[in-house]
Amino acid sequence: MLSQDPATATWHTPVYSNEALQLLGWAYENITGESMEDGFKTSILEPLGLSRSFWSPPKDDPNANVVELDPSTMKDLVGYDFEEGLATYTPTGGIYSSLGDLSAIGRSILSSSLLPPSTTREWLRPITHSQHTHTAIGRPWEIFRMDLPFTPGSEQTRLVDIYAKNGGVAAYLTYLILSPDHDIGFTLMVASKTSFSGDGDLDSTFNILSELLLEKWVPAAEAAAREAAGDDLAGTYVAEDGSDSxxxxxxxxxRLGLTVMKFVYNGTDFFATVGENLGFQGADLQFMGLKDQGEASFRAVFSNIESESSGRASVVGKKCGWTWGSAGWFTYGNAALDEVVYTLDADGKAAAVSFPALRLKLVKTSKEEANGGGDSRTASQEL
Structure with missing residues (x-):
């Protein structure tokens, strides 16, 4: 390897390398003093109770359902001998597993059963981008960004990041696909002479099946989450202390999130007074991933008072959103004006909502009958 020319300068562009993962496997063994096979067993297989995953091919195993492929009908390398194994190449993705075990691993990642939640969130993040606007690269994730309609048939969309990892040898291919936004995932295994052409053929069995999974299930999960958010969180809330709020x-x-349709604070229209002075005219609530002891934290994303357009198009195409840079800008009494906290009952439904900056708690009196749609990451999988 040292005699080969480098493919690219460091930190210049992403390049996939099996050899890099092979080197990481050796580094793990040198640092820990145990083999990768033993580490795989004690760190993953045993804690998750997996019995159908193997570091080396399971030979003479009556429970191993191996699809036999005829080498004479396929391209070069497609007739891979299942029993050969990958030896020191195994850390590149040479594990032999079942759909059930792979699904268990996916559920473990989404639920953070082996890692602290903060570590999982850090792991499920892009490390770099590619030349494609809807593709990014993680460790070791292949990240695809889906445009999901706010509501079925809507022309307005939001981006959803899909974290996937595919691997295999020749005609044996596997896919683990996760959508953290929706707390769902898919596992796919294919063994066929049409599995994958090697040139990104969209008509290959592998690509057709993965596209069908994403096309049908992710929008369905989005719609279900939206409905759940409306049922659990939308409604009318009145001041607990009896004040005119x-x-x-x-x-x-x-609209993204739960829209604040009306906000009366001590008999005053909040957006007509405070909002006008601070430069906003409305707000939508979005979940911030924080929940504890029956409470869930949201932030109000304020919509600005519209000004007359200059007619000039944005240089970078779509206007860049800056909501990530405005959280907690306005504070009162050491509490952010945009902080909103839901109190949830045992079923995860809202019983009350609080505005810490205003020292105001309101209890739920009714649910809005008409929840037309909108993005529901406000609650979805978390609540």
Whole structure:
């Protein structure tokens, strides 16, 4: 390897390398003093109770359902002998497994059963981008960004990151696909002479099946999450102390999160007074991934008062959103004005909503009958 020319400068562009993973396997063994096979067993197989995953091919195993392939009908390398194994190449993705075990690994990642949740969130992140606008690279994730309609048939979309890892040898291919936004995943195994052409053929069995999974299940999960958010969180809330304060929350087509339809604070229209002075005219609530002891934290994403357009198109195409840079800008009494906390009952349904900066808690009195849609990452899988 040292005699070969480098493919690219370091930190210049992403390049996939099996040899890099092979080297990492050796590094693991040198650092820990145990073999990768033993580490795989004690760190993953035993904690998850997996019995159908193997570091080396299971030989003479009556429970191993191996699809036999005829080498004479396939291209070069497609007739891979299942019993050969990959030796020191195994850390590159040479594990032999079942759909059930792979599904268990996917559920473990989504639920953080082996790792702290903060570590899982850090892991499920891009490390770099590619030349494609909807593709990024993680460790070791292949990340695809799906445009999901706010509501079925809507022209407005939001991006959803799909974290996937594929691998295999020749005609034996495997896919683990996760959608952390929706807390769902898929596993796919294919053994066929049409599995994959090697040139990105969209008509290969592997690609057709993975496309069908994503096309059908991710939008369905989005719709189910939206419906759950409306049922659990939308409604009318009145002040617990009996003051003239009311909040109405609903899902609105074309809006992200739960929209604040009405906010009266001590008899005053909050957005008509405070909002006008601070430069915003409305707000949508979005879940921030924080929940504890029956409470869930949201942030209000304020919509700005519209100004007359200059007619000039953005240099970078779509206007870049800056909501990530405005969280907690305005504070009062050491609490952020955009902080909103839901109190949830045992079933995960909202019983009350609090605005810490205003020292205001409101209890739920009714649910909005018409929740037209909108993005529901506000609650979805978390609540």
């Amino acid at each position: 009311t909040v109405e929350l609903a899902l609105v087509p074309g």
